[in-house]
Amino acid sequence: MRALPIAVTVLAAALALTSCDGGGSGDSSGSGKSGDTAGSAKKAAAAVCRIGDEGIQVGPANAATAAGDTGNVPVTLTNKGAQCTLKGFPVLSVQAAGASADIVADKSAQPEQLTLAKGDTASFTITYVRGAAGDAKTLAAKTLKIGLPGAAAAQSFPWSYGPLAGKGSAGEPNASMTPFQHAGD
Numbered sequence: 415m416r417a418l419p420i421a422v423t424v425l426a427a428a429l430a431l432t433s434c435d436g437g438g439s440g441d442s443s444g445s446g447k448s449g450d451t452a453g454s455a456k457k458a459a460a461a462v463c464r465i466g467d468e469g470i471q472v473g474p475a476n477a478a479t480a481a482g483d484t485g486n487v488p489v490t491l492t493n494k495g496a497q498c499t500l501k502g503f504p505v506l507s508v509q510a511a512g513a514s515a516d517i518v519a520d521k522s523a524q525p526e527q528l529t530l531a532k533g534d535t536a537s538f539t540i541t542y543v544r545g546a547a548g549d550a551k552t553l554a555a556k557t558l559k560i561g562l563p564g565a566a567a568a569q570s571f572p573w574s575y576g577p578l579a580g581k582g583s584a585g586e587p588n589a590s591m592t593p594f595q596h597a598g599d
Contacts, residue, residue, distance in 0.1 A: 462564035463530060467495030470560060470569060477575045478544035485575055487540040489560065490597055493530040500594045501527040504538055505561035508573055508587060510554045515578075517542075517589045525593030537597040542589035543579040551580030553587050 469492040478485030489504070502525045506517040517540060528536050545552030554577045561568035578587040 461496065461498045463491075463493065463498035463500050463562050464495065464565050465560070465562050465567045465569050467493060467498065468562070469494050470571070472558065472560075472571045475575055478542065479576075481544055481546035481549075481579070483544050485542055485544060487542070487575060488537055489540065490535055490537045491530075491594075492535045493532055495532065497529065497531050499527055499529050500536055500562065501525060502563040503591055503593050505563065505568065506540065506591055507559045508553060508555035508578060508589075509557040509559065511556070513553060513585070515553055515585055515587050517587060517591055520590045520592055523593050526595075528594050528596060535597040536594045538594050539592045540589060541591075542575070542587065544575075545577040545579035545588075547577055549579075551585075553578045553580060553585070555587070 471490045471492075473487060473489075475487040476485055477487075491500075503519040507514055508517065520541075530536060540558075547554070555573040558571045558573045559568045560571065578589055580586065581588040
């Protein structure tokens with residue numbers, strides 16, 4: 415008589431295992447159309463951050479005070495919209511009267527993908543060399559334009575950290591930026 419309870423237990427366990435869905439979709443037809451919340455969360459996280467949904471603070475800077483000095487300008491973004499992702503580097507340019515130049519990424523840095531929930535912050539830093547006023551390679555920058563990777567729009571901010579030294583002959587400013595990193599807690 416003892417064999418019957420063990421056989422029933424084994425049969426019940428076998429039925430329980432075969433009724434489990436290892437795919438996690440909750441849809442036995444394989445169409446993926448039912449409540450796949452994990453897939454929905456991944457799709458929501460894949461949305462790129464948009465400049466209009468981000469509060470941006472430029473500075474306070476550790477500004478270069480004399481020609482040849484190096485300065486750093488931190489930039490902090492606070493997500494005010496839905497969850498989004500940032501991957502790579504910001505899109506930056508500086509503008510002066512009739513001239514514009516891109517700020518390049520720090521080639522030694524490896525960007526990570528950041529997911530920002532509403533209220534989360536990320537930051538990056540611009541490092542630059544101050545140029546000498548009147549030097550032909552110096553860009554007397556007045557405006558900093560910031561864009562986000564994967565998005566077309568940009569916002570403009572005043573550049574009040576002095577002229578930018580140039581490097582090379584192509585009018586490229588002696589400046590670089592770090593990739594995005596989580597800021598705060």
